[in-house]
Amino acid sequence: MKTLIFTSILFLTFSCGISNKIDITKNENFNDVIILSSIVQKEFVNYRNTSINIIDIEKKDSLDRISNHFSSINIESKRNGYCLTYKRMKNDSVKQLTNEELDFAKHIKFIEKTKTTNFECEIWFEFPERFYRIKKIIIYKK
Numbered sequence: 001m002k003t004l005i006f007t008s009i010l011f012l013t014f015s016c017g018i019s020n021k022i023d024i025t026k027n028e029n030f031n032d033v034i035i036l037s038s039i040v041q042k043e044f045v046n047y048r049n050t051s052i053n054i055i056d057i058e059k060k061d062s063l064d065r066i067s068n069h070f071s072s073i074n075i076e077s078k079r080n081g082y083c084l085t086y087k088r089m090k091n092d093s094v095k096q097l098t099n100e101e102l103d104f105a106k107h108i109k110f111i112e113k114t115k116t117t118n119f120e121c122e123i124w125f126e127f128p129e130r131f132y133r134i135k136k137i138i139i140y141k142k
Contacts, residue, residue, distance in 0.1 A: 030139065031094040032066045034105045037123050037134055039066075040075075040084060044125060044132040050075060050082060065094045074119070081126045081135060085119035109136040116140065 039060045043052050052075065058067045071089040075082060097105075117140065124135040 030110070030137075031097055032069050032088075033121055033123070033137060033139070034097065034101055034108075035061065035066050035094060036070070036086070037084075037108070037137065038101055038104050040123070041125065041132050041134060044082075044128075048128065050077070063096075065096065069094075081124055082132070084123040084125065085117070086121055087118070088120055108134050111136055111138045113138055113140055115142050 036057065039057055040052060043049050043056070043060065049056075052073075054070055054073050057070075057073070058064075061067060068089060071087045073084065073086045075084050120140055122138040122140075124137070125132045126135055
């Protein structure tokens with residue numbers, strides 16, 4: 001009985017401490033990520049366009065808040081959804097978010113991990129059957 005309790009405590013200790021969750025409402029450094037993910041999700045849902053590029057995204061941003069923020073964007077179809085990866089050109093934070101985008105951000109799971117790739121962030125979307133909902137956003141710290 002003691003070994004069962006010890007093993008379960010050990011398992012819970014190591015499995016819960018792998019990644020850090022970010023409170024996105026208090027951190028303005030990721031507002032451009034929220035805007036990018038909402039624009040891409042709308043493009044996926046409305047037009048079924050999974051080959052979106054930077055030029056299309058900048059055209060869809062009518063308030064011109066994230067133009068020239070990203071240097072490269074890559075969308076891949078993986079076995080558990082679509083993965084959008086990007087690199088930032090600027091680290092300027094976007095100060096203004098609409099109420100719709102703030103509500104949008106409250107339902108997204110943000111995770112911070114140590115850097116293992118060339119990209120700064122991964123945005124995971126579900127497949128069309130689930131309306132391209134955002135599963136999680138993984139932000140890599142340096």
